[in-house]
Amino acid sequence: MPGCNIIEEGKHVLVRLPSEAVKVVLLKGDSCISLGKFGTFSVSGVLGYKFGQSFEILENKLVKPVCSLIDDSKPLLLEDSNTFSENNQNLINTGSLVQKLSTQDIEELKKQGKGQDIINQIIAGHDSFGKKTQYSQEKYLKRKQEKFLRRFTIDYLGASEMLQYYRLKDPQRVLDMSNESLGLILSYANIRPGGNYILVDETGGVLLYAMLERMENEGSILVAHENEHPNLIALNYSNYSPELLEKMVSNLNWLQFLEADTQRPQWNNYPQEKIDRLTPPRRSHYLRKKRAADRVNNILDTVEQGNFDGLIYASTLYPPTLIPRILDTLGGSRPVVIYSPFKEILSETFHVLQKDYRILAPSIYETRVRQYQTIIGRIHPLMTTKGGGGYVLHATRVIPKEGGVTAVGRGIKSKRLKLDDPKVETRQPLE
Amino acid sequence: MSFLYYKDVIEEEDLVMAFISRNDIKPMIVKSGETLNTRYGVFPHDLMIGARYGEQIASAKGYGFIHLLQPTPELWTLSLPHRTQIVYTFDSSYVVQRLRVLPGSRVIEAGTGSGSFSHAFARTIHSNGRLFSYEFHKPRYEEAKGEFECHKLPNITLTHRDVCTDGFKVDGVNVDGDAVFLDLPAPWEAIEHLDEVVAKDRRVSICCFSPCIEQVVKTIEALTAKNWNGIEMVEVSGRKWEAHREMVRDVDEAVARLKDIKKRAVAGLERKRKLNQTSDEFENEDIDIQTTEENDISHKEPAGKGETDLKPKSDQNTKDRGYNPFGKGMRIREGDPAYNWINVTRSEPEVKSHTSYLTFAYRNQ
Numbered sequence: 001m002p003g004c005n006i007i008e009e010g011k012h013v014l015v016r017l018p019s020e021a022v023k024v025v026l027l028k029g030d031s032c033i034s035l036g037k038f039g040t041f042s043v044s045g046v047l048g049y050k051f052g053q054s055f056e057i058l059e060n061k062l063v064k065p066v067c068s069l070i071d072d073s074k075p076l077l078l079e080d081s082n083t084f085s086e087n088n089q090n091l092i093n094t095g096s097l098v099q100k101l102s103t104q105d106i107e108e109l110k111k112q113g114k115g116q117d118i119i120n121q122i123i124a125g126h127d128s129f130g131k132k133t134q135y136s137q138e139k140y141l142k143r144k145q146e147k148f149l150r151r152f153t154i155d156y157l158g159a160s161e162m163l164q165y166y167r168l169k170d171p172q173r174v175l176d177m178s179n180e181s182l183g184l185i186l187s188y189a190n191i192r193p194g195g196n197y198i199l200v201d202e203t204g205g206v207l208l209y210a211m212l213e214r215m216e217n218e219g220s221i222l223v224a225h226e227n228e229h230p231n232l233i234a235l236n237y238s239n240y241s242p243e244l245l246e247k248m249v250s251n252l253n254w255l256q257f258l259e260a261d262t263q264r265p266q267w268n269n270y271p272q273e274k275i276d277r278l279t280p281p282r283r284s285h286y287l288r289k290k291r292a293a294d295r296v297n298n299i300l301d302t303v304e305q306g307n308f309d310g311l312i313y314a315s316t317l318y319p320p321t322l323i324p325r326i327l328d329t330l331g332g333s334r335p336v337v338i339y340s341p342f343k344e345i346l347s348e349t350f351h352v353l354q355k356d357y358r359i360l361a362p363s364i365y366e367t368r369v370r371q372y373q374t375i376i377g378r379i380h381p382l383m384t385t386k387g388g389g390g391y392v393l394h395a396t397r398v399i400p401k402e403g404g405v406t407a408v409g410r411g412i413k414s415k416r417l418k419l420d421d422p423k424v425e426t427r428q429p430l431e
Numbered sequence: 432m433s434f435l436y437y438k439d440v441i442e443e444e445d446l447v448m449a450f451i452s453r454n455d456i457k458p459m460i461v462k463s464g465e466t467l468n469t470r471y472g473v474f475p476h477d478l479m480i481g482a483r484y485g486e487q488i489a490s491a492k493g494y495g496f497i498h499l500l501q502p503t504p505e506l507w508t509l510s511l512p513h514r515t516q517i518v519y520t521f522d523s524s525y526v527v528q529r530l531r532v533l534p535g536s537r538v539i540e541a542g543t544g545s546g547s548f549s550h551a552f553a554r555t556i557h558s559n560g561r562l563f564s565y566e567f568h569k570p571r572y573e574e575a576k577g578e579f580e581c582h583k584l585p586n587i588t589l590t591h592r593d594v595c596t597d598g599f600k601v602d603g604v605n606v607d608g609d610a611v612f613l614d615l616p617a618p619w620e621a622i623e624h625l626d627e628v629v630a631k632d633r634r635v636s637i638c639c640f641s642p643c644i645e646q647v648v649k650t651i652e653a654l655t656a657k658n659w660n661g662i663e664m665v666e667v668s669g670r671k672w673e674a675h676r677e678m679v680r681d682v683d684e685a686v687a688r689l690k691d692i693k694k695r696a697v698a699g700l701e702r703k704r705k706l707n708q709t710s711d712e713f714e715n716e717d718i719d720i721q722t723t724e725e726n727d728i729s730h731k732e733p734a735g736k737g738e739t740d741l742k743p744k745s746d747q748n749t750k751d752r753g754y755n756p757f758g759k760g761m762r763i764r765e766g767d768p769a770y771n772w773i774n775v776t777r778s779e780p781e782v783k784s785h786t787s788y789l790t791f792a793y794r795n796q
Contacts, residue, residue: 004633005632005633005634006633050632050633050634050795051633051634052634052661052793052795053795067658067660067795068660068661069661156531156634158531160528160529160531179525179528179529180521180524180525180528180667182528183524183525183527183528183529184520184521184524184525186524186527186528187504187505187520187523187524187527187551188505188520188524190503190505190554192435192534192554192555192557193534193557193558194436194437195437213533214533214534214555215534216533216534216535216557216559307439309437331437331439331484331485332439332483332484332485332486333484333485333498333499333500333501334485334501335503343672343776344774346672346674347672347674347774347775347776348774350674351674351676351766351774354674360450360498360500361450361453362674363671363672363673364671364672364673364674364776365521365669365670365671365672366669366670366671366672367521367524367525367667367668367669367670368667368668368669369525369665369666369667369668370665370666370667370668371663371664371665372664372665372666372788374647374651374662374663374664374790376648376651376652379644379647379648379664381666391672396450396485396498396500397485398485398486398487398498398500399483399485399486399487400487401486401487401488401489401496405487405489405493405494405495405496406493406494406495407471407494407495407496408470408471408472408494408495
């Protein structure tokens with residue numbers, strides 16, 4: 001992918017900290033970026049490296065590249081068997097007394113800089129460190145590294161990273177969508193270059209961004225929304241040019257979408273001589289208005305034409321009221337993918353879609369990723385994890401046979417007698 | 432229509448997924464003169480040529496139907512001929528997202544297996560990306576090769592090779608991979624061969640897919656030894672839910688029904704007593720009669736007595752059962768508007784509770 005390989009000036013990037021916190025920052029050439037207690041670095045020091053590179057903050061806001069965020073390349077402790085215990089029998093909780101260094105001492109050390117030194121001194125000042133088991137020592141060390149190592153990683157700010165950033169900060173803003181749910185949506189919606197999709201996006205544009213990533217400058221996305229303007233704030237941090245977005249993304253509110261006949265802008269072109277006679281400000285006003293009217297009319301034309309390649313829906317508008325009204329704009333054998341943080345909403349939607357002959361085989365999916373601790377000898381799932389993550393309903397838009405068709409199944413004989421009646425069942429019984 | 436491009440009308444030689452039922456999806460190449468035989472009828476391919484994708488078509492006899500769908504990697508995963516255990520959509524969709532596989536990506540996949548994941552990779556990397564897929568089992572390699580050609584996936588380079596011994600190099604091509612997916616019995620043996628084929632100018636990500644924890648341990652050790660970092664291991668658990676309706680049964684109505692049963696029992700007793708009196712029989716059979724009456728209401732009636740069998744079935748629902756708020760003994764369609772329902776969800780009867788562990792790592796050298 002051009003543009004997502006090398007750390008360059010002027011881009012928004014994701015900064016990962018040892019504490020597992022993430023930040024979105026803009027890399028301005030001659031500026032400095034503060035990471036709070038982890039220190040401050042000057043942007044020029046990180047430019048030119050590959051995305052995914054980790055750095056350690058040195059003095060004077062300089063950085064040096066390091067191989068990873070947490071120093072796990074070398075053995076954490078000396079292999080001296082006298083420095084740890086077999087079990088925690090002799091480990092007695094004496095609270096803060098166990099540490100010889102005071103908070104003030106540690107603050108002093110932090111001002112002096114080097115993270116590894118602080119950790120070494122903290123361990124030296126820890127009375128019962130030797131009474132911990134080796135495992136517990138490693139765990140302790142890792143915790144201290146997360147706190148004091150002045151390291152960070154710069155990652156490309158892709159859709160997954162953007163989603164992670166928002167989900168940690170305020171899950172509601174992205175409808176509590178997990179990365180695995182996002183991946184599932186994009187697969188089931190069959191997002192690929194050249195597609196023309198309808199999108200309803202209440203994740204602030206994160207979903208739109210994820211779709212654009214998979215379309216690589218080809219195809220179009222029509223964003224339908226319920227306000228005067230769509231909220232696509234996440235795109236401000238994306239590295240897509242306004243021209244590209246203009247080319248690929250258009251938007252329409254539900255009034256325009258659902259009542260296109262009455263909402264079309266009525267536009268009368270002025271004759272050329274009249275335009276020529278306009279004063280410059282009035283002329284530009286006229287042209288702006290004309291462009292706006294043309295834009296809406298063009299979008300409404302595409303809606304009327306229909307045959308969209310997919311409907312992707314992540315909105316708090318109640319889907320059973322909305323989906324049936326826009327199904328006809330989809331082409332045959334194209335996916336409908338609805339995301340909701342709540343299974344109940346999708347279950348209601350499922351029942352409505354199941355009765356609709358334009359829909360085939362709705363299914364509700366739940367996907368959850370469970371992360372494991374990867375220390376050899378002590379592999380187990382993490383003790384806590386983020387809840388939520390949402391649910392995905394997938395169905396396929398189909399074209400029912402005109403006049404209906406009799407299903408084969410229970411009662412076929414009696415139904416066959418009634419074949420003249422066009423209202424007979426057009427569904428095969430579910431397996 | 433293909434796995435890479437959209438199309439609206441079915442033409443001869445197109446790959447079409449015939450959706451017969453949820454558990455029966457048949458991929459087929461449409462050829463004039465051929466027919467598709469299903470238990471819902473016979474469908475001549477000539478009915479399909481010229482039809483729109485997504486169309487419902489009736490069998491030659493005019494009843495029974497199927498839907499004609501465009502192929503997608505997800506449908507293919509449900510319908511493909513299994514040669515090995517396959518990677519399902521819950522796992523594949525997450526791996527694609529996590530490895531940042533996008534149009535133009537250069538992906539390394541070993542082994543090819545049944546080619547389920549290959550289709551998902553090929554769709555997403557699209558025409559300007561490339562999938563390097565390796566399979567060491569000759570018959571599986573041959574079958575996959577035929578499939579990729581038949582499915583018009585020119586962005587896959589398939590190689591017959593055991594990557595654990597012979598590495599990933601492909602003659603005359605700079606593999607330059609930026610995402611690696613290893614679904615092998617011993618991925619740790621393949622990891623050392625990756626150095627010569629992964630990209631040098633950008634970050635490379637890897638996912639090793641192994642069902643056993645012992646494999647994970649060896650994989651982590653091999654990745655660490657080869658300077659891969661950011662090692663994370665996860666498991667994806669996916670679940671499919673079905674929406675149903677469950678009848679809302681109010682306890683007050685249950686009580687009212689019990690009262691009704693009791694009332695009818697007493698009435699029946701009265702009738703019987705009068706009957707007994709007129710026929711000069713014994714008088715003290717209260718207990719016996721009562722139990723029989725109750726059994727009658729709750730258990731025996733629905734089965735129907737001799738006479739109901741002679742009548743059409745629909746009479747089963749019109750027979751007087753007294754106060755019957757929940758439709759006991761009758762066949763009630765889920766969601767029947769005469770009753771109260773609550774929307775519920777139920778997971779599939781059998782869940783894939785473990786597929787494999789996914790070990791991710793990155794490298795920046």
